[in-house]
Amino acid sequence: MRVSFPPGAGMSRLVGLIRHGSHDELGRVLSGRKSDVALNTEGQDEVWALAARLAVAGAAAIHTSPRRRTRETAEILGKALRLDPQDDPALDEIDFGTWAGQGFAQLDGDPAWRRWNAQRATAPSAGGETMAEATARAAARLDALAADGGKPVLCVSHSDIIRGVVCHYLGLSLDHILRFTVDPARICWLSVDGQGGAQLLSLNARG
Numbered sequence: 001m002r003v004s005f006p007p008g009a010g011m012s013r014l015v016g017l018i019r020h021g022s023h024d025e026l027g028r029v030l031s032g033r034k035s036d037v038a039l040n041t042e043g044q045d046e047v048w049a050l051a052a053r054l055a056v057a058g059a060a061a062i063h064t065s066p067r068r069r070t071r072e073t074a075e076i077l078g079k080a081l082r083l084d085p086q087d088d089p090a091l092d093e094i095d096f097g098t099w100a101g102q103g104f105a106q107l108d109g110d111p112a113w114r115r116w117n118a119q120r121a122t123a124p125s126a127g128g129e130t131m132a133e134a135t136a137r138a139a140a141r142l143d144a145l146a147a148d149g150g151k152p153v154l155c156v157s158h159s160d161i162i163r164g165v166v167c168h169y170l171g172l173s174l175d176h177i178l179r180f181t182v183d184p185a186r187i188c189w190l191s192v193d194g195q196g197g198a199q200l201l202s203l204n205a206r207g
Contacts, residue, residue, distance in 0.1 A: 012191040012199070014152035015142050016059070017162045020073040021047040022184040030107060031069070032100030033093050039072045046185035047073050051080035053207030054187075060151035063088040063141075065158060073185070074156045081154075090141035091157040094134040097127030120164075121174040131174045135164035147194035154187075162188055169198035180204070 021043030025031045039047065054077065062085040064074035074085035099107060107113040116123045120131040138161050145153050159182045166188060167174055182188065182204055189201040 011149050012193040013146035013149050014201075015146060015190045015192050015198075016054075016152060016154045017165060017188045017190065018050070018073065018077070018154055018156045019159050019162055019182050019184055019186055020065075020067075020069040020156060021076075023069050026184065027104070029101065029103050030096060030099055031067075031093070032096040033067065034100035036068050038068055043069075043184060044072075044076065047076040048080075050185050050187065050207060051077045054154070055080040058151070059083065059154050061086065062154045062156065063091060063145070064156040065089075065091040065093060065161075067093055067158075070156045070158065074154075077154060077156070085156070088141065088155070090137045091155055091161065093158045094125070094131070094160055095128035097125050099126045099128070117178060119175055120177050131160070131164060131177070134161060135168050135174065138165050139168045142190070142192050142198070143194055143196055146192035146198075149194070165190075166200060166203065170200060 021039045023037045023043055024040050025035060025037045031037055059081055062074050062078055062083050064070050064085045064087060066087045066089060078085045099113065112126060116125060124130060142165065162182045163177045163180065164174060167177055169190060180203065186204045186206065188203050189205065190198045191201055192198040
């Protein structure tokens, strides 16, 4: 099946925000920056399927969070698109502080964790970044990548980072971050103008 990238607008640049593929901690553990978990077989298959859909149209570059699960995702995409992924700390997972590595069943008993999920715009994490700080660094990187225009660029990151960036560009409060889903190996297309603005073209898409 032939696919093409969504049309952009004006001098903006298409940016595809991609969540890493599935891994064995998914839905059970807050992997954060602490875990070195790799993609599992399902995750590899998900990413290869995405790569096949994206390879036809091509891209100028692949930037990736330095976590193992995102790097492995970017490497599969790179093989399909004949690009060498570049580590990009601005796309890294949220620094969850002492929450990182804990199981969700354990975290659900922590009032601070419940407050974090209900009030992302203002609640602190457990000694790490705020949601606003994490979103700001990622959005600033996308603005920088888009400033000079050019061919589409792919950015491999994490669910909450992607959702935070989408909220940022749509002008939504970060308190609403859990109102939509970003699944493993799915892509959100943005037309980023490089001046702090963007248009959301697709959300949680397969390609």
